[in-house]
Each structure stands twice: as structure tokens, then as C-alpha cells.
């Protein structure tokens with residue numbers, strides 16, 4: 001009886017650990033991307049990619065916050081990279 005319990009605990013721990021490590025791997029892959037890359041992959045989903053020259057630095061800052069809420073998937077870090085990329089091109 002005790003053996004079965006132990007097996008379950010070991011299995012559960014293994015699965016949790018795998019899920020955890022896998023989660024890290026995915027977010028690592030995401031943060032490795034450059035602002036330009038993230039911009040190209042995310043900002044065309046709903047509309048044409050706006051050109052960096054279309055807005056001022058301050059406007060990009062506000063648009064970044066606005067569009068991060070729209071995308072639902074970008075982390076603040078990723079959005080900062082996109083905003084920095086857009087600001088460097090105007």
C-alpha cells in the first residue's frame with residue numbers, strides 16, 4: 001500500500017517538474033527574440049504592421065501599452081522590446 005502511494009508521489013513530482021522545465025524553455029525561446037522579430041510576428045495578426053515612422057516615441061509608449069492589452073500574449077518585457085525597436089526607427 002505504501003509503495004503505491006510513493007509511486008504516485010514520485011510520478012506527480014516528475015510530471016510537475018517536466019511541466020515547469022518545459023514552461024521555462026518556452027518563455028526562454030520567446031525572450032530570445034528581438035523587438036523587430038516580435039513586432040513582425042505579433043503586430044500583423046489584427047492589422048497591417050504600422051511603420052516605426054508613423055508615431056513619435058511618446059506615442060509608441062502609449063500604443064505599446066494599448067496593444068499589449070489587445071494581443072493578450074505579449075509580456076511587458078516583449079512589449080518593451082517592440083516599443084524600443086519602433087522608437088529606434090522613427
Ligand code: HEC
Pocket residue numbers: 039042043044045046047050062063066067068070071082
Ligand atoms: C488582437 C488584435 C491586435 C493585435 C495583435 C495588435 N493590434 Fe494594434 N490595434 C488593434 C485594434 C482593434 C486597433 C484599433 C484601436 C482600438 O480600438 O484599440 C489597433 C490600433 C493600432 C494602432 C493605431 C493607434 C491606436 O493606439 O489606436 C497602432 C499604431 C497599433 N494598433 C499598433 C500595434 C502594434 C505595434 C502591435 C504589436 C505589438 C499591434 N498593434 C498588435 C488590434 C490589435
